[in-house]
Amino acid sequence: MDSRQLEQENAELSKRIHALSQRIQELERLVRMKKIIHTRTATSTWMLLAILGFSALSSAETVRLNFDPATPQIAFAAGDIKAALEKRKHTVQTHNLAALAEGGSSKKIVRAVATDKSAASILSAQGGKPAAGLGTQAYALRITTKPNVVYIMSDELGYFEPGFMGNPNIRTPNLDRFAAEGVKFTQCLAGSAVCAPTRCCFLTGKHSGHTSVRQNGGGTPLRAEEQTIASILKPLGYATGGFGKWGNGGRGSTGVPEQHGFDVFFGYYDQVHAHTYYPPYLIRNSEEIPLAGNHGGSAGQTYSQYVIFDETVKFIRANKDRPFFAYLPFTPPHPNSDIPDTDAAWALYKDKPWPEPARRYAAMVSLLDRQIGEIMALLKQLGLDEKTLVMFSGDNGGADYFITPEFPRGVHSANKDPKTGVEFRGKKGRLYEGGLRLPAAARWPGKIAPGRVSNHLWYFPDVLPTIAELTGAKAPADIDGLSLLPDLIGEAAAGRKQAQHEYLYWENTGQTAVRMGDWKAYQAKPDAAWELYDLRTDVSERQDLAKTRPEILAKLQAYAKAAHTLAIEGTFSTTVLHQRDRAAKWGGILPWTKAKDGGKKAAADNNR
Numbered sequence: 377m378d379s380r381q382l383e384q385e386n387a388e389l390s391k392r393i394h395a396l397s398q399r400i401q402e403l404e405r406l407v408r409m410k411k412i413i414h415t416r417t418a419t420s421t422w423m424l425l426a427i428l429g430f431s432a433l434s435s436a437e438t439v440r441l442n443f444d445p446a447t448p449q450i451a452f453a454a455g456d457i458k459a460a461l462e463k464r465k466h467t468v469q470t471h472n473l474a475a476l477a478e479g480g481s482s483k484k485i486v487r488a489v490a491t492d493k494s495a496a497s498i499l500s501a502q503g504g505k506p507a508a509g510l511g512t513q514a515y516a517l518r519i520t521t522k523p524n525v526v527y528i529m530s531d532e533l534g535y536f537e538p539g540f541m542g543n544p545n546i547r548t549p550n551l552d553r554f555a556a557e558g559v560k561f562t563q564c565l566a567g568s569a570v571c572a573p574t575r576c577c578f579l580t581g582k583h584s585g586h587t588s589v590r591q592n593g594g595g596t597p598l599r600a601e602e603q604t605i606a607s608i609l610k611p612l613g614y615a616t617g618g619f620g621k622w623g624n625g626g627r628g629s630t631g632v633p634e635q636h637g638f639d640v641f642f643g644y645y646d647q648v649h650a651h652t653y654y655p656p657y658l659i660r661n662s663e664e665i666p667l668a669g670n671h672g673g674s675a676g677q678t679y680s681q682y683v684i685f686d687e688t689v690k691f692i693r694a695n696k697d698r699p700f701f702a703y704l705p706f707t708p709p710h711p712n713s714d715i716p717d718t719d720a721a722w723a724l725y726k727d728k729p730w731p732e733p734a735r736r737y738a739a740m741v742s743l744l745d746r747q748i749g750e751i752m753a754l755l756k757q758l759g760l761d762e763k764t765l766v767m768f769s770g771d772n773g774g775a776d777y778f779i780t781p782e783f784p785r786g787v788h789s790a791n792k793d794p795k796t797g798v799e800f801r802g803k804k805g806r807l808y809e810g811g812l813r814l815p816a817a818a819r820w821p822g823k824i825a826p827g828r829v830s831n832h833l834w835y836f837p838d839v840l841p842t843i844a845e846l847t848g849a850k851a852p853a854d855i856d857g858l859s860l861l862p863d864l865i866g867e868a869a870a871g872r873k874q875a876q877h878e879y880l881y882w883e884n885t886g887q888t889a890v891r892m893g894d895w896k897a898y899q900a901k902p903d904a905a906w907e908l909y910d911l912r913t914d915v916s917e918r919q920d921l922a923k924t925r926p927e928i929l930a931k932l933q934a935y936a937k938a939a940h941t942l943a944i945e946g947t948f949s950t951t952v953l954h955q956r957d958r959a960a961k962w963g964g965i966l967p968w969t970k971a972k973d974g975g976k977k978a979a980a981d982n983n984r
């Protein structure tokens with residue numbers, strides 16, 4: 377090689393190095409901004425860029441690679457990058473774009489990947505922006521930091537009670553905006569028809585034929601070894617906080633939240649304790665936190681939800697720089713329908729022509745709505761709006777509260793469509809639709825398309841696998857839930873099609889229900905005749921088709937038989953503190969020790 381040739385090559389090389397360093401700088405900038413990266417270079421350079429890019433990530437962040445194996449060197453590179461990243465202790469999710477090609481319209485995506493425009497459109501569908509000037513080929517590489525997850529679970533709020541579901545009485549402007557900016561679900565169903573069992577399905581990803589907590593007394597604990605959403609997130613470095621009502625194990629039991637993945641749980645461990653908004657104390661990680669001027673019952677100086685909300689805000693602020701999971705099973709609007717007269721929400725309803733408990737209940741929903749607005753504003757203020765998936769739902773079906781002659785389904789008619797008059801049969805506690813249907817919505821700017829209405833059929837066991845898929849956490853093998861991530865963020869972004877349940881299953885206090893698509897089978901008690909409904913044409917469950925469609929019923933009965941196992945509950949080492957918490961509802965004096973009815977009323981209350 378003569379010197380002239382060498383000079384030319386050197387010049388060429390130095391140009392390439394210059395271009396490469398510019399690209400690296402741009403890449404590093406994008407990595408710092410946590411944006412999508414989209415680049416065209418030779419494979420080796422691409423790998424170099426990628427690995428340099430990842431060096432800007434702190435260790436143990438989840439990295440997601442989307443690659444197109446139709447371009448063999450990319451598939452090869454993706455494998456190498458995955459290995460390199462795993463050495464650096466990253467969790468790596470690889471998504472094979474060709475896997476999408478198996479179903480219908482997705483084929484277009486893989487073919488389209490060969491052009492710059494379509495690669496950009498894929499990235500845009502994933503919520504990312506292609507980097508200007510960085511390329512024209514089909515290499516799609518995406519770096520995601522782990523998102524925050526906030527799940528707000530209202531106690532008792534029925535399907536038609538929030539404004540975004542059409543309620544004419546109750547004002548929920550913040551929730552209405554929340555739903556409009558995200559997705560509203562028409563078929564989100566509870567894990568069970570009452571408080572504690574539904575929470576167990578939520579926390580563990582199991583249906584109520586497999587859960588440990590199937591009694592609603594408030595005293596049944598999770599077993600010590602059971603995993604929850606919080607415990608699977610801990611190994612990924614998540615801060616985990618719960619605020620509100622636990623219901624899956626009292627103090628002194630194997631079910632306490634701080635032994636199930638929660639760094640902190642603040643509020644009520646036991647349901648009976650939660651039946652006063654003025655308890656003498658709340659609980660943080662099994663320690664009592666006194667509330668000034670409170671003696672249980674319906675009056676006092678410190679309204680518990682204010683304190684629970686303040687602790688929630690503190691938790692979010694304290695963890696703004698790391699991924700967090702905030703589980704917010706807030707207790708409003710559960711009866712006793714108590715809200716301070718000084719609360720701004722009471723002014724909205726105090727003069728309405730309804731019984732006072734119905735006015736108080738509406739005010740509690742508006743209080744909750746205001747607090748949800750404040751949480752959304754806080755996320756925005758902390759710059760977390762686009763890094764946080766926020767989901768909202770009720771916990772069990774609506775309860776037909778405040779029945780009057782004029783309103784046979786309750787003043788606020790939780791289970792009656794205010795527009796059409798169509799009703800869901802049953803209510804809280806029953807496994808007809810009225811006991812299971814929940815108001816629900818989710819919001820995540822840039823990830824969840826705004827203004828969507830989703831008819832995807834899902835229930836509480838699906839939340840754990842959804843969060844697992846989203847974060848790269850490892851879900852336990854024995855769960856019953858199915859991730860709804862593709863429905864939430866779109867199938868292209870999730871890298872797969874939305875799966876549907878073969879069947880959904882519930883059992884509660886002797887009742888059994890099974891759902892397969894639009895078919896629903898129901899049995900009121902173990903020796904009762906099975907009923908069968910086609911919800912597509914009969915959402916009110918009035919026309920029993922058990923005799924006309926025996927073959928469908930037989931299939932659902934077989935599912936029910938397979939789904940049920942005996943409950944294996946956790947245990948208490950001592951129930952002293954647990955009983956103390958239950959007595960705190962009445963200021964510390966157990967009413968059955970002096971009740972004239974021998975404690976019947978108190979016993980009934982225990983099971984609410």
Ligand SMILES: [Ca+2]
Nearest residue numbers: 531532571771
């Ligand atoms: Ca409830």
